[in-house]
Amino acid sequence: MSTVLRFVEHQISRHPDSEPTFSARCLNPDCGWSVAPTTDGEQADVDCMEHTGRTGHGIFGRRCEDVAVVTRK
Structure with a gap:
């Protein structure tokens, strides 16, 4: 037997054991410069x-990348 649950509310948030990472790359076609992934987003912008x-x-x-978790409300 199976049951279909409709209208179940969920929420999404950053996983509490994770930190977001930031990276960037120059889009000039002749340039290969990039910022390696870091948890310091402000420093990535300064770079x-x-x-x-x-x-x-x-x-x-x-x-900007993080780990998300979806839970039922």
Whole structure:
């Protein structure tokens, strides 16, 4: 026998044992510069700005990744 539960409320949040990680890469086609994954998002932003100051490259792909957990309310 199976049961279908409808309208069950859920919530999603960051897993309490995890920290978000941040990384970035320069999108200039001739540049391979990137920021390695770090938990310090502000430093990743500073690294991008410093790269712009050195090279003039001002477009970056940024990524923020965390571990999520979904629970029923």
